[in-house]
Amino acid sequence: MPPKExxxxxxxxxxAKELKISPSTVSRALNDNAKISDVTKRKVKAVAQDxxxxxxxxxxxxxxxxxxxxxxxxxxxxxxxxxxxLSGIQEVARSxxxxxxxxxxxxxxxxxxxxxxxxxxxxxxxxxCCLTMETKDFSxxxxxxxxxxxxxxxxxxxxxxxxxxxxxxxYEAAYVATEHLINLGCKRIAHLAGVSTSKxxxxxxxxxxxxxxxxxxxxxxxxxxxxxxxxxxxRDAIRIWMNLPEKPDGIVAASATTGLVIASAAKSLGVxxxxxxxxxSLGNExxxxxxxxxxxxxxxxxxEMGKSAVKQLIKSIADGELDNSITLKPIQLLxxxxxxxx
Amino acid sequence: MPPKExxxxxxxxxxAKELKISPSTVSRALNDNAKISDVTKRKVKAVAQDxxxxxxxxxxxxxxxxxxxxxxxxxxxxxxxxxxxLSGIQEVARSxxxxxxxxxxxxxxxxxxxxxxxxxxxxxxxxxCCLTMETKDFSxxxxxxxxxxxxxxxxxxxxxxxxxxxxxxxYEAAYVATEHLINLGCKRIAHLAGVSTSKxxxxxxxxxxxxxxxxxxxxxxxxxxxxxxxxxxxRDAIRIWMNLPEKPDGIVAASATTGLVIASAAKSLGVxxxxxxxxxSLGNExxxxxxxxxxxxxxxxxxEMGKSAVKQLIKSIADGELDNSITLKPIQLLxxxxxxxx
DNA sequence: TTAAAAAATGCAACCGCTTGCATTAATTAA
DNA sequence: TTAATTAATGCAAGCGGTTGCATTTTTTAA
Numbered sequence: 001m002p003p004k005e006x007x008x009x010x011x012x013x014x015x016a017k018e019l020k021i022s023p024s025t026v027s028r029a030l031n032d033n034a035k036i037s038d039v040t041k042r043k044v045k046a047v048a049q050d051x052x053x054x055x056x057x058x059x060x061x062x063x064x065x066x067x068x069x070x071x072x073x074x075x076x077x078x079x080x081x082x083x084x085x086l087s088g089i090q091e092v093a094r095s096x097x098x099x100x101x102x103x104x105x106x107x108x109x110x111x112x113x114x115x116x117x118x119x120x121x122x123x124x125x126x127x128x129c130c131l132t133m134e135t136k137d138f139s140x141x142x143x144x145x146x147x148x149x150x151x152x153x154x155x156x157x158x159x160x161x162x163x164x165x166x167x168x169x170x171y172e173a174a175y176v177a178t179e180h181l182i183n184l185g186c187k188r189i190a191h192l193a194g195v196s197t198s199k200x201x202x203x204x205x206x207x208x209x210x211x212x213x214x215x216x217x218x219x220x221x222x223x224x225x226x227x228x229x230x231x232x233x234x235r236d237a238i239r240i241w242m243n244l245p246e247k248p249d250g251i252v253a254a255s256a257t258t259g260l261v262i263a264s265a266a267k268s269l270g271v272x273x274x275x276x277x278x279x280x281s282l283g284n285e286x287x288x289x290x291x292x293x294x295x296x297x298x299x300x301x302x303x304e305m306g307k308s309a310v311k312q313l314i315k316s317i318a319d320g321e322l323d324n325s326i327t328l329k330p331i332q333l334l335x336x337x338x339x340x341x342x
Numbered sequence: 343m344p345p346k347e348x349x350x351x352x353x354x355x356x357x358a359k360e361l362k363i364s365p366s367t368v369s370r371a372l373n374d375n376a377k378i379s380d381v382t383k384r385k386v387k388a389v390a391q392d393x394x395x396x397x398x399x400x401x402x403x404x405x406x407x408x409x410x411x412x413x414x415x416x417x418x419x420x421x422x423x424x425x426x427x428l429s430g431i432q433e434v435a436r437s438x439x440x441x442x443x444x445x446x447x448x449x450x451x452x453x454x455x456x457x458x459x460x461x462x463x464x465x466x467x468x469x470x471c472c473l474t475m476e477t478k479d480f481s482x483x484x485x486x487x488x489x490x491x492x493x494x495x496x497x498x499x500x501x502x503x504x505x506x507x508x509x510x511x512x513y514e515a516a517y518v519a520t521e522h523l524i525n526l527g528c529k530r531i532a533h534l535a536g537v538s539t540s541k542x543x544x545x546x547x548x549x550x551x552x553x554x555x556x557x558x559x560x561x562x563x564x565x566x567x568x569x570x571x572x573x574x575x576x577r578d579a580i581r582i583w584m585n586l587p588e589k590p591d592g593i594v595a596a597s598a599t600t601g602l603v604i605a606s607a608a609k610s611l612g613v614x615x616x617x618x619x620x621x622x623s624l625g626n627e628x629x630x631x632x633x634x635x636x637x638x639x640x641x642x643x644x645x646e647m648g649k650s651a652v653k654q655l656i657k658s659i660a661d662g663e664l665d666n667s668i669t670l671k672p673i674q675l676l677x678x679x680x681x682x683x684x
Numbered sequence: 685t686t687a688a689a690a691a692a693t694g695c696a697a698c699c700g701c702t703t704g705c706a707t708t709a710a711t712t713a714a
Numbered sequence: 715t716t717a718a719t720t721a722a723t724g725c726a727a728g729c730g731g732t733t734g735c736a737t738t739t740t741t742t743a744a
Binding site: 351353354355365366368369370373397398400401402403404405406 | 729730731732733
């Protein structure tokens, strides 16, 4: 137990004393204020360097009433989609001099509310957020709206909260995926959907249904299952379907994980992929390439979405204008071996 | 372009005026200071609630000289190991009232240095860090050491920087993995190692070699390849090995990703897994379960490591004592189908 | 009933930096 | 050479809490 460390935090006052000038001049010099002579600037910076001075962001934030911190609220870091989004968010934020405070909600609305409180207390300059699957009430964002602090949402968004939105056309994603299976010759296509309280999954289910309708394929109720998309749900779904007298010959999974689990479970049930059953999932993970057969998917551009979300946010912060733009990011159909010509 | 929002940020002064008491009393009441009467506390809290008051952490941090922020520096969020670690870090931090600022280094020492500067400026109360593979000089951590700000390292650590360390026995991991293959009957075991500048990969290589020695198996130089562990490196390695007159019958991959790629590449080269070749990787990813054959691995407890790293850090912060403890987290051998009885 | 002790509250300085405005120094024009 | 500009720098009041110490109020003891 060493005695108290030398708590010598260097401040602008130390620099000021050293040079026998005022702290305000030091502050301005360090910030390259135009009214400070170059000689002074050089001297100040030299001494700052010497003394190992490092700006105290806390003090700076307080006096400027700007923290240069962006708050990020996402469901969970474990998902590859969010990991990528986070990378994009980080990158753009940092390149603009912003720091990032991150919180996971673990899909719990309660936690989401708690997190907004924390972000508010931390006085973030803006918020990037992807809602939980169950968020139905958005009043916890009111504080920010009221204070004019921009909230940028991506993927799972709410149009009732003002601010930029970065989304993907989930309807289209499902439509394209389904269409792909249809073009392959699939006649009995099933869909494991997510809870319909979430717009994302609702849209996907719609896209699925409409594609069937468009191609005049029947929409059989037993082929449309809805769940929380847990791994168990996926296993249950495939078991149910494979016990049907008329088994499906194509499956559109509402998420990357369920697609993976469905494929794996189908294989262990002895189903031949893709001969007997084609599978495509809405959402792509690196794993999709490694499994056998490799899994076709609709890729959602997480990285790009994260980047855009922050870009728009920073723009809003800078302009002070409220931006309600909706940015639609393109999806991509990745055809792999799980969906092959019959 | 709406005019300036009503920038009505509620402060303790507003509460004080409302109740005609002093701001200090309000501050103490909100912090449940013992010298404030219960009546006053109740009144203050009621008004605070009414007015929608939320503590300004920036101001609080400045006056308390404590930010309640933990800085986290990790190589990349995309890896499942780090994603899990991050989850653990988050969870423990939050449950202790700490916020978390996260930075990715992308395995760049330059960025790591930059990040420490940012963390210093942000005046974090402590740092959780996993070094890049190439960090050889650690002077960028000196600032923290000098100021008595604890730095907790996990996985890729440096014992020359004081502070708690959370690690896994990488030597053992490789030893156990290799031993497993030997027990299966493998005679010609190869290892794709990581750069030897990293202690982690050095230890793994050592463990691999020692296991061979222990079981009196020859250590052939062509079976020991070293690389940066990119996907391409993995593909190159397997191609080289499979072109050898005496092909290896077992492979220990130094990372989860390389294991995955090696298995996949081997398959496409027509190698029968696991009959002709057993594979095990040091590091487990969810994907390992989904591929065919499922990939055996040594699981590194990322989540637990992250949790411990923060726990120790917070303890250090609280005690003000410097803690140089080394916590060894247990690894786990996960036997799957890629390593099966020959 | 009054003095002493304990409980509540207030005052004011401080945390480190920023910034509008005043002041001084250096230039330029007259 | 002096007045008028322009360029540099300093002063001091914040930003919103926190906290040691003084002061006031209430309670307890004498």
